[in-house]
Amino acid sequence: MQRLDPDLPLPSYAHPGDAGADLVTTVDVTLAPGERAMVPTGVAIALPEGFVALVHPRSGLAARHGLSIVNTPGTVDAGYRGEIKVMLINHDPREPIELRRGDRIAQLVIQRFERAAFVDVAALPESVRGSGGYGSTGGFGQP
Ligand SMILES: O=c1ccn([C@H]2C[C@H](O)[C@@H](COP(=O)(O)OP(=O)(O)OP(=O)(O)O)O2)c(=O)[nH]1
Ligand SMILES: [Mg+2]
Numbered sequence: 001m002q003r004l005d006p007d008l009p010l011p012s013y014a015h016p017g018d019a020g021a022d023l024v025t026t027v028d029v030t031l032a033p034g035e036r037a038m039v040p041t042g043v044a045i046a047l048p049e050g051f052v053a054l055v056h057p058r059s060g061l062a063a064r065h066g067l068s069i070v071n072t073p074g075t076v077d078a079g080y081r082g083e084i085k086v087m088l089i090n091h092d093p094r095e096p097i098e099l100r101r102g103d104r105i106a107q108l109v110i111q112r113f114e115r116a117a118f119v120d121v122a123a124l125p126e127s128v129r130g131s132g133g134y135g136s137t138g139g140f141g142q143p
Helices: 059-065
Strands: 020-024 029-031 036-040 051-056 067-069 074-076 085-090 097-099 104-112
Touching: 029 036, 029 085, 059 067, 085 104
Parallel strands: none
Antiparallel strands: 020 104, 029 097, 036 085, 051 074, 051 104, 067 085
């Protein structure tokens, strides 16, 4: 990982066993209700092939302030060498969110992934679910 802003720390895991390493904002930013902003984190990464870094929201900020990420989870490709950025959004209908440089705004989860070889076929094999989806198994207030 490369620090593009030497005064801020590398992402870090808050506890042993945590999946996400917290990312910070390098800038002060205020988000009005409904507003979004692309926020720099001051770090870049070179992942090994076969790995991806996913930018996830932090649940505490979501629960307390309505802060989330527009494209959650953001995808950082192994070949990407630019600064990791976070597309924050304030979902609170009333309160602005004020973030200060160094605040932990998101978390980076690094995972292995599979790549598929997509094959064009005339028909798919049958399954129990079939094409049922979008609530086909029920929702609120139903057994
Ligand atoms: O939350 C994010 C999402 C993406 N990226 C960077 C890393 C990623 O590798 C690159 C491209 O992201 P993505 O593929 O999601 O965006 P796109 O709109 O498809 O852009 P591109 O055409 O460059 O692939 O942008 C971030 O820094 N943060
Ligand atoms: Mg892309």
